Each structure stands twice: as structure tokens, then as C-alpha cells.
Amino acid sequence: MSTRRKFLGAATAVGAMAFLGDTQAASADEGDPGPDSEALELHARNAIVAVDTDTQKNYGALRAELMNHLSPVIVVQNDDRGGLYTLIHNGEQESLHPVSEIFEQAKSIAHAPLGIYSIIAPYLSHRIPNLPSSARLDQHDVDMVAFKGPGTNDWVSPLQAFGATLTTARQRLDHAHMPQELEASSTQILDIALKFINESVRRGSFDMKSFENFTGRLSGAIGTNMRYATRAQIEGVENLMKRWRGKVGREDWPGLYIVVLSIWTTSALNQNSIVVKRFMDPARADSHLIDLPTAQSPADPVFVALDNLARIVQDNVAAEMVFPLEQKLADALKGPEDLLAQEILHQLACPYRGKTGTKKAVGTAS
Structure with a gap:
């Protein structure tokens, strides 16, 4: 069976011979290792690894050049404003936020309970109370999040500071010219959040039960804010996509790639x-x-998107050329699956040769 390494290694070796003239030139360039067996082995290993080193270099060069020819592409960087959209077509770029400010405002207010949680979570008790959601809590997760415990009141000052932020938003809410229903739900969220903060500070304590009682009263209001945010996003993105579809044209639009980073x-x-x-x-x-999942929002989302897309596009072509008779290997090369994944699963599922014992299940370790 032809493998990816064998195929690419052979291709690189042919290129190396054509460049150097013959294999003796390569040996002369590295120096004669002499009769020392360890030196011979080291040179042999280096020569073998050089195959993949050159492969990666040429692969990277192809990717870098291909990035300049990707078109049409839309890159979406998820953010607090509903997404930064960039169209790349025929060497030109256009970037904008298509979603109205209602999206950001509605989500911002709905995030108030999460903001409170982020402050108080480290000070929670490790004991999980008897609550409707208790069965879904992992005790080990709780232990890690509540890393300070309830033995200190260091949470008071940051919670009061966040309360001041909520108070300012509440005082100026009617000047934002929100739809009446959205303003009412946002008012409810802020008022109930401020009540929880004031009562917790006054008592000098809180727990999971008091926090859940607080958030349980907000389901309807948060749902309203989510509905307005969703409507704003759909309308903004749909209007932009219709405009860009007309700009790109019927001939190029079917080949469109869209990379969404989040x-x-x-x-x-x-x-x-x-x-x-x-x-x-x-x-x-x-x-x-x-x-395309990311660990954090990239500083240059367009570059990250095109860099990854170039890998995908060139692998799509390479897969069918490298493995024309091996469909499973071709599918692995042009998808998110690691090329060795299926073989690893196969070997883990089989009994170890030369050893006694029962067959190990996939996903278990000794």
C-alpha cells in the first residue's frame, strides 16, 4: 500500500537528485562519516528526516503562495458586535460589521448574571446544595472553580464595582432608544441583578442557592433580549450576504468559501x-x-482564515493525487481527521501481539 510518507518522500528524493546531480554530491556535502557505526547511523537518520523537512518547506511555500489566489472567500470573526465580515474577491477586500447596535446592547445587558458569577465563583462553598441543577454539576469542576472558598470577603469590592457599572447602565437605559419591549426586559435584568448585589453585600455572604434564586427570575427577560439580538443578527447578515452575492456574481458565487472563526x-x-x-x-x-475554533480571537483573523483555508484547499487536491486508489486515506488527508487516526484505532482495538490478556477497548489505557 502506498502511504503519504512514501509518496511524498519519493517525490522529494527525485527532486533532490535532479538538483544535486547524484547521491554522491549529497554525501560529499555532509562529509564522509567514516567507519564509525554511530556516525553512520546519525547521518542516515538525518538524511531520512530531511525528506520530511524539505516536504514541510515546500508544503509551506505552496500554502503561502496559494493564499494570494483564494477567491471568493468570506471571513467571519465572531465578536461582541455580531461578527466582523470580510469579503476577499479578485484581490480586493471589504470589511464591516453588518449587525445593528441592538445586538450588542441586548446581549450586554443579558450578560449581567454572568458578570456577577465571574466575580463570586471563586468564593463559593465546595458543598453543592440540593438544587434542581445539582445533578448536572461535577464536584471536581466546582472544587476547581471555587479555589478561594467562602472564608474571605474579598469579593465585596469587585462586586460593588460591578454594581456601579450596572447602576450607570440602568440610569441611562431610557436614553438608548431601544424598542419598548427590549428596554423593559433590560430594566428587569438590571434591577434584579442590583438587588442580588445589594443583598449579598449587606449580608456579607451568598451561596449557590441564593444565586440560582436570583437567576431563576430572569429567564423570561433574558429570553426577550436573546430574541432581539437574534433578529438583529439575522437581518444584518442577510442584507450583507445579498449585497455581496450580487457583487461577486453568479459565475463566481458557487465556489465561495466561508471561514467562521470563533x-x-x-x-x-x-x-x-x-x-x-x-x-x-x-x-x-x-x-x-x-x-474554525480558536483558543482566542486572533489579531489578524483574515490571515488566520486564509492560512487555514489554503491548507484545506491544497489538501483537497493533494488527497486525490497522492491517494488515487485509496479512498479512505484520501478522505483522511482532505478532512480534519489525522491521517494515522484509523490505524491507531485499529491497533488499539486489537490484542497486543505476543502478550496474553483480554482485548483492550478503544479509548482505554493501562
Whole structure:
């Protein structure tokens, strides 16, 4: 069976011979190791590793050049404003935030309970009270989050500072010219949040139960804010996609790639991905919509998106050329699956040769 390493290694070796003239030139360049067996082995290992080193260098050069030819591409960087959208087409770029300010305002107010939690969480008791959600809490997770415990009141000052932020927002809410329903739900969220803060500071204590009692009263109001944020995002993105579809044109639009960058916790079913997919060629949407999880928001989202997309596009072509007779290997090379994944699963599922004992289950370790 032809493997990726064998194929690429052979190609690199042919290129090396054509460049150097013959294998003797390569030996002369490295120096004669002499009769020392350890030196011979070291030179042999270095020569073998050089195959992949050169492969990676040439692969990187192809990727860097390919980035300049990717078109049309839409890059979406998820952010607090509903997403920064960038269109790359025929060497030109256009970037903007298409979602109205209602999105950011509605989500900002709805985040108040999360802001309070972020302050008090380290000071929680490790004892989980009997609450409706208790069964879904992992005790080890609670132990790690509550790393300071309830033995100190260091939480008071930061909680009061956050309360001051909420108070300012509450006092100026009616000047934001929000829709009446959204203003009412935002008022409710801020008022109940401030009540929890004031009562906790006055008592000098809080716990999971008091916090859950506080947040339990906000489900309806938070739902209203989410509905307004969602409506603003859908309208803004749809209007932009319609305009860009006309700009790119019917001939180029079917080949569109869209790369959506988001933090891992929102990448599996991302809000922007759901909206934009409806505007893509249905036959290509599953392969041309790339959800790219990131550890943190990149400083240059367009570069990160194009760099990753270049890998995907060149691997799509390489997969069918490198493995024309091995469909499973081709699919692994052009997808997110590691090329060795299936072989590792196969070997882990089989009994170890030469050893006695029962068959190990996949995913278990000794």
C-alpha cells in the first residue's frame, strides 16, 4: 500500500537528485562519516528526516503562495458586535460589521448574571446544595472553580464595582432608544441583578442557592433580549450576504468559501454559520463552510482564515493525487481527521501481539 510518507518522500528524493546531480554530491556535502557505526547511523537518520523537512518547506511555500489566489472567500470573526465580515474577491477586500447596535446592547445587558458569577465563583462553598441543577454539576469542576472558598470577603469590592457599572447602565437605559419591549426586559435584568448585589453585600455572604434564586427570575427577560439580538443578527447578515452575492456574481458565487472563526465554546453550532450557510451553493455548503475554533480571537483573523483555508484547499487536491486508489486515506488527508487516526484505532482495538490478556477497548489505557 502506498502511504503519504512514501509518496511524498519519493517525490522529494527525485527532486533532490535532479538538483544535486547524484547521491554522491549529497554525501560529499555532509562529509564522509567514516567507519564509525554511530556516525553512520546519525547521518542516515538525518538524511531520512530531511525528506520530511524539505516536504514541510515546500508544503509551506505552496500554502503561502496559494493564499494570494483564494477567491471568493468570506471571513467571519465572531465578536461582541455580531461578527466582523470580510469579503476577499479578485484581490480586493471589504470589511464591516453588518449587525445593528441592538445586538450588542441586548446581549450586554443579558450578560449581567454572568458578570456577577465571574466575580463570586471563586468564593463559593465546595458543598453543592440540593438544587434542581445539582445533578448536572461535577464536584471536581466546582472544587476547581471555587479555589478561594467562602472564608474571605474579598469579593465585596469587585462586586460593588460591578454594581456601579450596572447602576450607570440602568440610569441611562431610557436614553438608548431601544424598542419598548427590549428596554423593559433590560430594566428587569438590571434591577434584579442590583438587588442580588445589594443583598449579598449587606449580608456579607451568598451561596449557590441564593444565586440560582436570583437567576431563576430572569429567564423570561433574558429570553426577550436573546430574541432581539437574534433578529438583529439575522437581518444584518442577510442584507450583507445579498449585497455581496450580487457583487461577486453568479459565475463566481458557487465556489465561495466561508471561514467562521470563533472561540471553541461557540464553534459547534455558531450563530453566524447558521445564517450564512443558507446563501451558499447547497451542493458545496457542507465542504465550503469552515468553522474554525480558536483558543482566542486572533489579531489578524483574515490571515488566520486564509492560512487555514489554503491548507484545506491544497489538501483537497493533494488527497486525490497522492491517494488515487485509496479512498479512505484520501478522505483522511482532505478532512480534519489525522491521517494515522484509523490505524491507531485499529491497533488499539486489537490484542497486543505476543502478550496474553483480554482485548483492550478503544479509548482505554493501562
